[in-house]
Structures are given as structure tokens and as C-alpha cells.
Amino acid sequence: MSKLLVASGLVLVTGPLSFQLRAQDYVDVEAERSGRTTPAAPATAAPASADPYATPSGTDPYSVQPTQSYPATSYGMDSAPAGSAIGAPASAAPVAAPAGGQNMGTLYIQMQQLQQEVMRLNGIVEEQANELRKLKSQSLERYVDLDRRLSSMGGGSSTGGASAAPVPAPSPAGGSGGTELPGEGDAYRSAYALVRGQQFDQAVESFNQFLRRYPDGRYAANAHYWLGELYLVIDPPDLEASRQSFSLLLDRYPDNAKAPDAMYKLGKVQFLKGNRERSKEYLDRVIREYGNTNNSAVKLSRDFLAENF
Amino acid sequence: MKRLFLVITPLILVLSALTARAELTIEITQGRDNPTSIAVVPFNWLEPGAAPEDVAWVVDSDLARSGQFAPVSRSDMLGRPSTQQEIFYRDWRAIDSEYLLIGRVSAQGTQMRIEYELYDVVRQRQAHRGVETGPINEARMLAHRVSDAVYEKLTGIRGAFATRLLYVSVTRVPGGKDYFRLTLADSDGARPIVLLESREPVLAPGWSPDGSQISYVSFESGRPAIYRQNLSTGAREQLTAFRGLNGAPAWSPDGKNMAMVLSKDGSPDIYLMNLASKKLTRITRHYAIDTEPTWMPDGRSLLFTSDRGGRPQIYRYDLRTGTTERLTFEGSYNARARVAQDGRNVVMVHQQNGQFHIALLDLVTNRLQVLTSTELDESPSIAPNGSMVLYATKHAGRGILAAVSVDGGVKFRLPSREGDVREPAWSPFMNR
Numbered sequence: 001m002s003k004l005l006v007a008s009g010l011v012l013v014t015g016p017l018s019f020q021l022r023a024q025d026y027v028d029v030e031a032e033r034s035g036r037t038t039p040a041a042p043a044t045a046a047p048a049s050a051d052p053y054a055t056p057s058g059t060d061p062y063s064v065q066p067t068q069s070y071p072a073t074s075y076g077m078d079s080a081p082a083g084s085a086i087g088a089p090a091s092a093a094p095v096a097a098p099a100g101g102q103n104m105g106t107l108y109i110q111m112q113q114l115q116q117e118v119m120r121l122n123g124i125v126e127e128q129a130n131e132l133r134k135l136k137s138q139s140l141e142r143y144v145d146l147d148r149r150l151s152s153m154g155g156g157s158s159t160g161g162a163s164a165a166p167v168p169a170p171s172p173a174g175g176s177g178g179t180e181l182p183g184e185g186d187a188y189r190s191a192y193a194l195v196r197g198q199q200f201d202q203a204v205e206s207f208n209q210f211l212r213r214y215p216d217g218r219y220a221a222n223a224h225y226w227l228g229e230l231y232l233v234i235d236p237p238d239l240e241a242s243r244q245s246f247s248l249l250l251d252r253y254p255d256n257a258k259a260p261d262a263m264y265k266l267g268k269v270q271f272l273k274g275n276r277e278r279s280k281e282y283l284d285r286v287i288r289e290y291g292n293t294n295n296s297a298v299k300l301s302r303d304f305l306a307e308n309f
Numbered sequence: 310m311k312r313l314f315l316v317i318t319p320l321i322l323v324l325s326a327l328t329a330r331a332e333l334t335i336e337i338t339q340g341r342d343n344p345t346s347i348a349v350v351p352f353n354w355l356e357p358g359a360a361p362e363d364v365a366w367v368v369d370s371d372l373a374r375s376g377q378f379a380p381v382s383r384s385d386m387l388g389r390p391s392t393q394q395e396i397f398y399r400d401w402r403a404i405d406s407e408y409l410l411i412g413r414v415s416a417q418g419t420q421m422r423i424e425y426e427l428y429d430v431v432r433q434r435q436a437h438r439g440v441e442t443g444p445i446n447e448a449r450m451l452a453h454r455v456s457d458a459v460y461e462k463l464t465g466i467r468g469a470f471a472t473r474l475l476y477v478s479v480t481r482v483p484g485g486k487d488y489f490r491l492t493l494a495d496s497d498g499a500r501p502i503v504l505l506e507s508r509e510p511v512l513a514p515g516w517s518p519d520g521s522q523i524s525y526v527s528f529e530s531g532r533p534a535i536y537r538q539n540l541s542t543g544a545r546e547q548l549t550a551f552r553g554l555n556g557a558p559a560w561s562p563d564g565k566n567m568a569m570v571l572s573k574d575g576s577p578d579i580y581l582m583n584l585a586s587k588k589l590t591r592i593t594r595h596y597a598i599d600t601e602p603t604w605m606p607d608g609r610s611l612l613f614t615s616d617r618g619g620r621p622q623i624y625r626y627d628l629r630t631g632t633t634e635r636l637t638f639e640g641s642y643n644a645r646a647r648v649a650q651d652g653r654n655v656v657m658v659h660q661q662n663g664q665f666h667i668a669l670l671d672l673v674t675n676r677l678q679v680l681t682s683t684e685l686d687e688s689p690s691i692a693p694n695g696s697m698v699l700y701a702t703k704h705a706g707r708g709i710l711a712a713v714s715v716d717g718g719v720k721f722r723l724p725s726r727e728g729d730v731r732e733p734a735w736s737p738f739m740n741r
Contacts, residue, residue: 115596116619123618126635306676 146233153196180218188219195226200234221256224249228265232272243269260290260297267301271308280309333498333710333730339720340376345407345463347372348381352412352423353391361445364414364423367452368459370497371470375460375696376719381406393426393435401430408436410459421445425455427462437462449499469694472496473736475504475514475523476710480728488728491525493540496735498710498723504538514734517560523734524548524558524567535569537584548582559602559611568592568602568611579613579626592626593633599624601645606652612636614644623657623670637670639677645688649695654715656680656689656698667700669715680717690735691715701731 191206207223207230214220224245231242246262246269253259267282286301349369354360372378387400391411401409412425420442427437439458441451450471457468473493480488491505491514505511509528516523517537524537533555538545549555553572560567567582571589579592579602593599597617604611610627617624621644623637637643642660649655652672659668659679667681667689680698689700697719699712704722708729711722723730 119597119617120619123620123622126618126622127638130635130638 149229150196150198153192181214184214184217184219187213188217188223191223192226195230200230204230204234221249221253221258224252225258225262228262228269232269237272239269239273243273260286260293260295263289264297264301264304268304271304276309280305333494333501333723333725335370335374335498336722336724338722339718340379341718344377344379346379346381346405347408347410347459347463348386348401348404348406349410350386350389350391350412351383352414352425355413355415360414361416361421362448362452364448364452364455365410365412367449367497368410368456371453371456371468372459374497374721376714376721377460377464393428396428398428398430398433406430408463412455416445419444419446421448421451423451423455425458427459449495453495453497466696467694467738469692469696469735469738470496472693472739473520474498474699474710475516475525475734475736476730477511477514477732478725478728478730479708490728493523504540512732513557514732515558515560516734516736518562518564518737520737520739522560524560526556526558535567537567548584548587553577557601559604561604562606562608568604570600570602579611592628603646603648605648606650612646612648612655614646623655636672637677640668643668647689647691649691649715650693651695654691654695656691656715658687658689667698667713669698678717680713680715681711681720683711686711688732690733692735693738699733699735701733 187210191203191210194200194203194206204227207227210217211220211223211227228242228245228249231238231245243266246266249256249262250259250266256262263282263286267279267286270276270279270282283301283305286297287305290298349365349372351363352360352365369380373380381404385404387403388395388397390396390409391413396409396411407430409428409430410425411428412423414424415422421444423441425439425441426435428434429436437458439455441454443451453471456470460466460468460470474496476492476494478490478492480490482488486508489505489507489509489511490503491511492501492503494501504523505525505527507527507529509531510526511528512526512533514523514525521541522537522539524535526533526535528534530550532550534547535549535555535558536545536547537558548558548567549569549571551571551573554570554577556570556577558567558569561581565584567584569580569582570577571580572578574591576596577598577600578594579599581590581592582588583590592602592611593613593615595615595617597615599613599615599617601614602611603613605625609629610625612623612625614621615624616622618635620641622635623643623646624633624635626633636646636655637657640659640661642658642665644658646655646657655670655672656667657670658665659677660666661668661679664684665686666679666683667686668677668679670677681700681702683702683704686700686702689698691698695715697712697714699710701708702711703709704711704724707724708731709722709724710730710733711720713720
């Protein structure tokens with residue numbers, strides 16, 4: 001505590017050197033503060049400053065406030081808190097006269113402690129409010145993303161192109177090979193209807209069946225893509241299965257229209273798995289290989305990189 | 310701009326040899342990966358005798374300092390054209406120069422005239438031409454204007470070379486009282502002029518929005534007081550002398566008000582002073598320390614530092630609604646914000662791993678980016694075109710100024726040859 005009083009005295013020194021000193025003091029003060037966590041602790045701190053008027057700096061209300069001795073660090077250069085120290089006699093201490101004696105002194109200390117406590121709590125409230133705001137906007141984003149994907153499947157008119165959602169309808173997906181086999185389209189559409197109906201577990205089963213029957217069919221790449229997506233939304237998600245589905249699509253149909261999306265998704269899956277490096281590799285690859293196209297996966301990858309790396 | 314130099318009558322000023330020695334020099338520490346190559350050919354001086362100023366060299370240095378250009382060395386030039394007829398493009402292609410700047414300088418009486426032409430070497434055509442005229446003793450400023458024009462032509466961003474800096478230098482006197490000097494210099498640190506010299510601290514210099522006046526805090530009366538000073542007339546006015554703190558003056562964008570920190574009513578709070586009526590309006594009312602106010606460019610809100618949340622963070626006060634919101638959440642210490650003219654980029658002192666760096670907060674994306682790798686960085690000041698941030702830091706045990714581009718890509722230092730330099734304040738664009 002006495003260190004604090006010294007620190008506030010140092011505030012006087014305005015040189016850059018003192019900036020360093022003061023910065024250091026702040027760290028020390030913080031360490032002391034965090035050390036004092038038990039309710040009894042403030043009481044032990046009190047004796048040192050029990051009589052704030054005993055020291056020359058007692059007239060400065062901030063000298064007995066550990067938290068407020070720091071502002072000198074930054075505030076120093078600009079607003080010269082030094083002023084409060086230099087003009088110590090003039091600096092308006094709310095309780096300037098020692099007339100009130102011990103009681104006033106005690107009250108004063110208590111008020112200071114309360115103020116500090118309120119400031120600390122205020123900080124926590126501000127930070128939690130900010131966290132909530134962030135979470136809210138994130139969950140809204142997720143919802144919008146899913147909603148867009150589902151609605152693009154629904155209308156079949158997925159011209160939006162802003163999401164990574166594949167065109168589910170039978171567009172001859174960019175040289176994915178295979179011609180449509182008898183019954184394949186119906187099988188695909190029925191599996192797909194389950195996705196629309198948000199029956200994700202059944203949809204997984206259905207797409208797997210579809211792939212067993214039409215492993216080289218026209219919609220095989222689409223089915224792999226959907227499995228990759230579905231493994232992420234089932235409860236609990238199966239990251240490894242999702243990764244395998246997207247990898248399969250990428251390995252087997254590198255020229256498919258879904259390839260960039262699958263690559264982007266692999267980046268996301270690797271990120272979810274905690275493999276940041278692998279994740280970045282995939283995302284960088286999307287930008288490298290498709291950067292000169294206006295494929296939506298490129299923008300998604302850029303955004304994801306900017307947000308998480 | 311011209312007015313600036315006519316009369317500078319510092320009040321407590323002792324112009325000494327120290328002035329010249331306090332000049333800042335520039336060391337570029339980091340540039341861009343692929344700067345544009347440009348050849349700035351020495352301009353042809355059309356009058357007898359030696360030219361009063363190497364105009365082309367000033368332009369050359371300006372462009373190099375921006376980090377976005379790599380001027381061709383004069384010794385590599387295969388010719389020294391000063392007119393279009395004298396240009397052989399193959400000479401410039403041979404040394405991979407993408408652009409070519411040539412010019413002619415003439416004088417009549419006390420007036421100087423610079424004609425310059427910018428050529429695109431690849432397309433073999435003129436990209437821009439212009440003329441700057443002004444007093445000969447303003448030759449460097451005229452040259453900076455040429456730099457501004459070239460920079461704007463090639464980058465699309467208004468140049469900020471023809472601007473000025475204010476900074477405080479401190480000369481230590483062992484065992485005695487230090488000297489504090491408030492200094493005005495060109496944006497490249499050249500032509501320093503001491504505006505105020507005092508044995509007591511001088512702090513927080515700042516500019517009026519039109520660049521004609523400055524404000525600062527001086528302890529010359531033994532206590533802190535806020536002053537404003539007209540740069541062309543030298544007229545000075547003491548604005549405050551309240552009990553306790555009088556600090557951190559910040560001119561409003563319309564020039565009518567000044568935000569400041571006063572502790573006359575208890576703890577430090579933000580106040581507005583109407584500069585015409587001197588009437589005070591209290592903005593914040595909190596037992597925490599509220600300080601370092603700075604204006605958003607639209608003048609509708611103020612940013613300030615407060616520890617009302619237990620630690621110093623940046624808050625925004627909306628003057629219309631009277632509401633306060635916290636802006637910074639990353640890191641346990643964010644202070645002394647300054648806002649770029651776009652109202653989007655905010656620079657501040659940010660503590661990371663126990664070290665103080667300059668960081669940039671994008672108010673649209675809410676992303677915070679640490680720009681500097683030096684330690685103990687403080688007092689960021691942003692260029693009027695928003696491209697560079699000037700700040701004070703430590704190098705080799707001395708207080709120096711350093712600059713970093715807002716994307717962190719370009720860095721340079723402006724070390725002073727003597728004393729510690731701090732609290733830079735970059736001027737607004739100057740009206741001609």
C-alpha cells in the first residue's frame with residue numbers, strides 16, 4: 001500500500017522515463033489487487049491508508065485508490081494527471097478537511113472501496129453485454145445461413161449463389177460424369193426432401209442408401225456434399241464423417257461445381273476439429289485456385305480467414 | 310499556409326542553436342513489398358546561380374517515405390530530361406522505372422514557380438502536369454505540394470505531405486530543470502520552429518480544424534492551464550486556470566468548441582468550452598477518471614478514455630442523446646483514441662503482453678489490429694488523409710517519433726538529434 005503512495009508521488013515526474021515507471025506501478029498494483037480476493041483483505045489494506053490525511057498526498061483523493069493510481073500511465077501525457085499532484089493543495093478533494101476525524105476517514109475509505117467495486121462490476125457488465133451482442137449476431141448469422149440454404153433447396157431456384165449451398169436440382173453439375181440412371185433422380189429427390197423436412201438423421205441414412213445404389217450416378221457428388229453438410233447438423237455432429245464426405249467429393253470429382261464449396265467446408269471442418277493449420281491450408285487453397293472466379297466459396301473463405309486467423 | 314511563416318512570435322521563446330539540432334531525421338524501417346518505381350529527375354533551375362532548394366529531392370524523399378514508391382537513384386538515371394522533348398522512354402524502361410517526373414523551376418523577385426510533368430513510362434504518355442507558385446522561402450512547402458499531386462494521381466488518395474507537425478521535445482538538464490519546447494515542423498520534420506520554450510512541462514498540443522491555431526497545456530504559471538495560440542499572429546489566449554487538472558484540449562470539428570478535462574468539481578471529467586462565450590458544459594459526471602477526449606469527424610460524438618469499468622477503455626459519448634457506450638473490449642488497457650477523417654478507423658494505445666503498442670480499431674467490423682512492434686508506444690496522431698499514424702516511442706533509450714501506415718505495412722522513425730521527442734500532433738489539411 002505504501003508503494004501506492006509512492007506511485008502517486010511519482011506521477012509528478014512527467015518524463016517518458018516516468019511513463020515506464022508508472023506503467024510498471026500499474027502492473028504491480030493490479031497484481032496486488034488480484035491478490036486481494038477475500039472479503040477480509042480490504043480490511044488489511046485499510047490500516048495503511050486508514051488516515052488518508054496523514055500523508056501529504058492525502059489531499060488527493062486518488063492517492064488512496066489503488067485502481068486509480070494507474071491512469072497516470074496514459075492519461076499522463078495528455079491530460080497531465082500530474083496536475084493533480086502538482087496542484088495538490090488546489091486539487092479538489094471532496095473531503096478536504098480532517099475535521100470529521102476517524103469516522104469520516106472510515107466512511108471515506110468505505111466509499112472508495114464501494115466505488116472501486118462498482119467500477120469492477122460495471123466493467124464485467126459491459127464485457128458480458130458485449131459478449132451477448134456478439135453471440136446474438138453470430139447465432140443470427142448461423143440461422144440466416146441455414147435458412148438460406150434450406151430455402152434455396154426448397155424453391156429449386158437457388159439463384160442466390162451467396163451461400164455455399166449446392167444446386168440440388170438436376171443441373172448437369174459441371175462434368176461430374178455419370179448420366180442419370182433409372183430411378184436415380186427420384187431416389188435423390190426423396191433423400192433431399194428429408195433435408196427440407198429437417199429430418200437430418202433420416203436424410204443421412206437416405207443419402208447413404210442412395211450412394212450404395214448409385215455410387216457413380218449423376219448426383220453422387222451432390223449426395224457426398226449433402227452428407228458432409230448433414231454430418232455437421234446432426235446431433236451430435238460427426239466431424240470426421242463430414243470430413244470424409246467432403247474429401248471424397250474433392251478427390252473423386254475435383255472438377256465438380258461443388259468442389260470449391262467442399263474445399264471451403266473442409267477448411268471449416270478442420271477448424272472445428274481444432275486443426276487450425278489444416279484449416280488454413282484449405283481456405284488458402286480455395287482462394288488460390290478459385291480466387292479469380294466469382295465463386296461464393298472464395299468470399300466465404302476470405303471472411304472465415306479474416307474472422308478466425 | 311503562407312501566413313504561417315510570416316509572423317511567429319513565440320512568447321517565452323528563446324531561439325537558440327538547439328533549434329537546428331532538434332531537427333528530425335527520417336529512417337525508413339519497413340516498406341511495402343512491391344512499391345511503384347518512379348524516377349524523380351532533378352528539376353531544371355532556370356535562373357542563374359544555384360537553386361535555393363532541390364525541389365525534386367524533397368519530392369523524392371516524400372514519395373520514398375510513403376513506402377508506396379521506390380524512387381530511382383539519381384546515379385542510375387541515364388539522362389536528365391526537363392522537357393517532354395528530351396524524354397527517351399527506353400532509358401527509363403531500361404532501369405524499370407514505371408513513372409517519370411520532370412520539372413522546371415523559375416523565380417521572379419521573391420516568387421518561385423515550379424512546373425512539373427508526370428509521365429507513364431509503360432504507356433509512353435503524360436499522366437499529369439501542374440504548376441505551383443509561391444514565395445521562394447516556401448520552396449519546400451511548394452515541393453511538398455508537388456508530392457501531394459503526384460501521390461494523389463498515382464494512388465487516388467489525397468497526399469498529406471504539405472502538412473505540418475507539432476511535437477514537444479524535452480532536453481534533460483542533469484541536476485537542473487529540463488527544457489520543454491513546443492515545436493512546429495514540416496511533415497518531414499524539416500524546418501523546425503520553436504513556438505514555446507519553458508522550464509515547466511508543455512503537454513497535449515493540438516490543432517484547430519483549419520490549421521490556423523493550436524492549443525496546448527502549459528505549466529508555465531506553476532499550474533496546468535490550457536492555451537490557444539494563433540500561428541500567423543502569435544496571439545495567445547489562456548483559456549482555463551481552474552483548480553486541479555486542466556488538460557487534453559480537443560477542438561471540435563466546427564472549431565467553435567473545445568473539449569477538455571477538468572477536475573474542478575472532483576474527479577477528472579470531460580467538459581466542453583464554447584470558445585466565443587467561454588461557457589462550460591459538463592459532459593461526463595462520474596467518479597471514475599474520464600479523460601483524453603477526441604471528436605468524431607461529424608462532431609456528433611466524442612470518444613474518451615475512462616476507467617469506469619475498472620480499467621481504462623475507450624468510450625463514446627453521443628452529444629445528441631447523452632448516452633455513453635463502451636467501444637473497446639479487446640485487451641485490458643486501451644487509451645488515448647484518435648479518429649481518422651473517415652470516422653471509421655480509430656487508433657489508440659493498446660496494452661498487449663505488458664507492452665504498450667499502437668492499435669487500430671475498425672468501428673465497422675469492430676476488429677482491432679495492433680500496428681506497431683515497438684514498445685512503450687504512446688500518443689498516436691493520424692495523418693489528415695488517414696494513411697499514416699505518427700506516435701511517440703522509445704528507441705535506443707531516447708524518446709523519438711515513429712510512424713506506421715494504417716495497414717501496418719510501412720514503418721519509419723523520425724529520431725531527433727537531441728533530447729526526447731513526444732506527443733506528436735499531425736495538422737489537418739492546410740488551406741492555401
